[in-house]
Amino acid sequence: MSVTTAAHATAAQAAGLDALRRQDPEIADVILAEEARQASSLQLIAAENFTSPAVLAALGSPLANKYAEGYPGARHHGGCELVDVAERIACERAAALFGAEHANVQPHSGSSAVLAAYAALLRPGDTVLAMGLTHGGHLTHGSPANFSGRWFDFVGYGVDGESGLIDYGQVRALAREHHPRAIVCGSISYPRHPDYAAFREIADEAGAYLIADAAHPIGLVAGGAAPNPVPYADVVCATTHKVLRGPRGGMILCGAELAERIDRAVFPFTQGGAQMHTVAAKAVAFAEAGAPAFTAYAHQVVANARVLAAGLLTEGLTVTTGGTDTHLITADPAPLGVDGQAARSRLAAAGLVLDTCALPWGDARGIRLGTAAVTTQGMREAEMARIAVLFGVVLREERDAREVLAEVRELTRTYPPYPG
Template identity: 80%
Template structure:
């Protein structure tokens, strides 16, 4: 990455060569393999520069104009800029950009709207829900009474009738719409209708599609949800972090839920990097990128289906694809390991209704995305090639070493940071 050529990198090389070697190793890994994890992307050099800026030194508990520390005049300007850019980008009344992660944003949203023991309706984890949507290993499942809805066994699409029935039966305090592995657009208008019918808050967890929303390649949840939680990385291509969007009537509650209730001092270097990313996402170039991400994902999904993978929902509307590799003779975990050995890095995921080898919870599918490879400049032709490479590895049609070399050649042809 270019950052390794900066003067700061030279200082690190002299002062801590061991750590510098680790960073160079990661740079080589990213440049020589295919990053197909749906939640990852390559930030711009400008975002990296903000992350490594002197703002990392500043302690800034509180909000602009009301900090608990002195000397915040400059960082206040940076945070106000990030907030205004986020509001304009997503057409939101209010934006909080301090959340350290997507999970932190969801925690703050729950803290703003709910009390321990409240009932919440959310997509079940086996069907693509996130840990913050009711997992017993997470604060959400321990503090709130989550009722899961699911997807249709035949289509893999969210079962809207089930959502409505469960909402009428349980009368939840909040309904969460969003997923970590649902490849289709969420019908936010439907969820708003159901939430209004039962008097519930609507929380949209848009961690995955928010970058597509910014680029006009996916429908926005902002006009429908009371609170929208999101990450600033993934397709949005910013630093690792979270944000919350909401209406003016909930702004104070949301802000207090972030600080002082769930977090301490804001990470000002990250907030500055978020401002950079929001600015980049407001450009025509980013809109073209977002649409290309979706086009690539659709071609990749079609290519995987043609090679024998069972692609859930029959395709995708977004940047991510989920598929069952069982027809090629492997479960998700085995497939992930073999593909990683060939230089194709992706994730396992749960498959609805046990649709995997043996039908057990331990046998999982694959989740992959096109955000990072699209940032590198790859297009539909490369997506078809990647699908063939994946199938060849799982079928044992070719030696893994040969595929690894081809993957390395492909990655080198599209460097994430040219020059």
């Protein structure tokens, strides 16, 4: 994106905020305060990133006004000629980016994408094998509070107690015992690459569909920094935010033989009208992810995560699997005398924003963090080493959180999310 285009997008956003201030100052204040919060603290939540001004411009465009139930050329509303173009572009770009025969870009979220995949391939009561929730599985992988746990019979596989790595022997044994209709590979807190070929072999042996929930690594896949699940999985579900750096939303990739089933599972079975402003923003993000600069970015995300993980180990935290292959790190702060919930609170007070997560041992919660957003800001290995030291200082309570916050704000001034 050219500097001129970025400037025009920023100017348009500023004009929109001026109008909002006049009409609804209360909501304008919330938006401005959130903008300030993001710009004055480090966003280390593994599922978050900063979109480009171009993506934001598409999200705030008049496409938000258009109702477009159905698919290009077969809508249930008139006046869809132009949004049809946007959706076709988004689908073509997604399919080309990931080497898929078919892409559906309408899912409103990653969970919506997974719901549609289940709807296309399963019937209520079917058995599904997925990563157990305490080992890193997502809510859509069988939580009793989620549609998945209520509609299907989930069996959970886990990680090895010593290495923290997926126990593929256990996966195979469970598949032989339970004969699942589908196997799900993917998690929200597993920092290593899944062995998609091993999952494919186990699924074929069990006569099961293989669903890859690639919400977290799909951006790394786009940048060539993680293995691509598309050649192995029957269906790949993903988000378009996180490392991919697009708008909040989901997508589904599959082969041509499942295209119609997937499309009908998205609409009309699980969703109504597509959010066309979001679809257009996804198209923008796919184009950005296909550029050489994004490849460099994705590899820097991983390099940063490895340095940050090594730094946390040096500071005394227990890092699961001993490190990471991705943007994501999970760690146990217990050796520093604090649990995950307390660690998150202490770190937040110092401007270090992250999540807690389940750990694959005991009932304690750890912390989950990622390097996608800070890498978007331009930070590299030296900054990651510095951040790791700040973690240790805060968790050991060696300095007042306000002093550390001042240091964090120095970093964000040097590396702002959206340079002026």
